[in-house]
Amino acid sequence: MIEIKDLHKSYRMGSNSLHVLKGLNLSIKEGELVAIMGSSGSGKSTLLNILGMLDEADSGAYNLDGVPIKNLNETKAAKYRNKFLGFIFQSFNLINYKSAVENVALPLYYQKVNRKERQEKAMKYLEKVGLKEWADHLPSELSGGQKQRVAIARAMAAEPKVLLADELTGALDSKTSYEIMDLIQEINDGGKTILIVTHEPDIANMCKRIVHLKDGVIVEDTFVEQVRALEYVQ
């Protein structure tokens, strides 16, 4: 599903440049649930942004579902993001003047799905994250956990091939975090490929594979026995 080879990325800041990713190789198959760990500043978000086509690598190859991602213009990138990828952010990034269901329906709008179908699909995914009754509420009327559920529903609504989540539990308490991870595991059980950036070991252990980044290189890449989040819920 995801194939990267010798990926490099530097940030230029004035005269000096910061080499963040120093030749990464990684292969992720369909249906995997991968945690990317590492200390702060190790390049986790950078990697995820490149995988999400929100940013570009300086060199190296990246194949997403067999499609080489290279020299994309903004329009192409937008289309691929819409078709292949769903994002979940630490700070939710919901549009504050849109209700929960409208937020979930937004990626479908950019897929040119008609209004009625958008509404139906959005409701279906809201129901999946258990927020059907909250459909008409604004983000400001929802708790952090509920907001993240809406964000997950939104990421799912476009029916992408891969879900990318950057510190999706970073703004939540541990109980809510486990509920969210339970939802993520459920989605993964359905076959969706999911990448999660985190620096919390307990969250990472709820994934099936942990990739450790340090100083821009992968220092450890292990498959683990998945801890089910449901055990910690209630």
Next chain:
Amino acid sequence: MFSRDRWQEIFQTISKNRLRTFLSGFTVALGIFIFTVLFGMGNGLKNTFNEFFMDDATNTFFIFPGRTSMPYKGFKKDRQIEFRNDDLEDIKKDFALYLDHITPRISKSALARYKGESNTYTTRAVAPSHQIMEKTIIMKGRYINEKDIKDQAKNIVIGRLVEIDLFGRSENALGKFLEVGGVIYKVVGVFQDDGGDNEERYIYMPYTTRQLLDKGTDKIDQIILTYKTDIGYAGAMAFDTSLFKYLKEKHKVAPQDQNGIYLRNTADIVKRNMMFANVLQWVVIFVGIGTLIAGVIGISNIMVFVVKERTKELGIRKALGATPASVIGLVLQESIFITTIAGYIGLVLGVGILSIMGNSFKEDYFITNPQVGMDVVITATLILILFGVIAGYVPARRAARVKPIVALRDE
């Protein structure tokens, strides 16, 4: 681009972001409103000006006798010059080439009385061609005619307001007899005049009748004449010079004497008035452009603010698959929509205020019938929309180019 979905998306952003909508809409509406009102009032000033100064015939000389200030050919200074009927005849004879119409005018104020009502008016004893020079409009009856002059008839033509003053609104003055300065005259006509109220309180009579009543004198107060317009401005100035010289010669006034005879040539005045009217026009245009520029600056600032405020939202949309074109389109279409609606509101309010104002500021502020041409206002609105688009496009394009991660970065 203009799909129903897009419009629904825009209506939602508009209605959910009231402050933003209000700010940009208000600026545009205010700009167009002020533009319309100022432009309309400017036009009103111009109208007043035209009405006051362009009302009378413009190819006119006024000639008054004065008192000499120099001795000349055996006459002492301080001699009162007087015009007589033969001056009219001589001018007619010797300047036939230039002359169009000529009339004497003898002004005198007199008490007019009809039944219980009385009032003092200025009477003007004139020849028939006076009508052309003053652009007097006959409402009913007729003006003084040649037969009145020949017969020294006791016929008068009264102003519209004289009729209202003395006869009331219901009674018809035509054919009635009016006592003016102790003499009974028959009213043969009622006139109106665009030159304002004062011009409608005159009483006209044949100059020969006046002279008869003044013990058979042939003295006249002043001579008014119009020249043929095809002689042009240069011809008028030449006519002016030679007529002035001719009259001074005839009445034995020293050529350098500034005071013996006065000749006022409206060709000069008209030229000055035209210049003033042009200056007014420029002031109006200047004010209009000024307000438009202020409006454009306002809308530009607001668009920058709007796009900045939306950076994060636009970043989210891009992460969800919005193309740069759709981001630009969303911002622009919203701004065009608001600008158009707001411009229209400003226009309607402005035109409304102007029509409420109507002529009520005429007396105190010299604003007559303030109006704006639809073409002018629509052009102004289009300019504002255009600049709103440009002002929105630049930041919208920048926002569309910003990488989503930059827009989404938590600060």
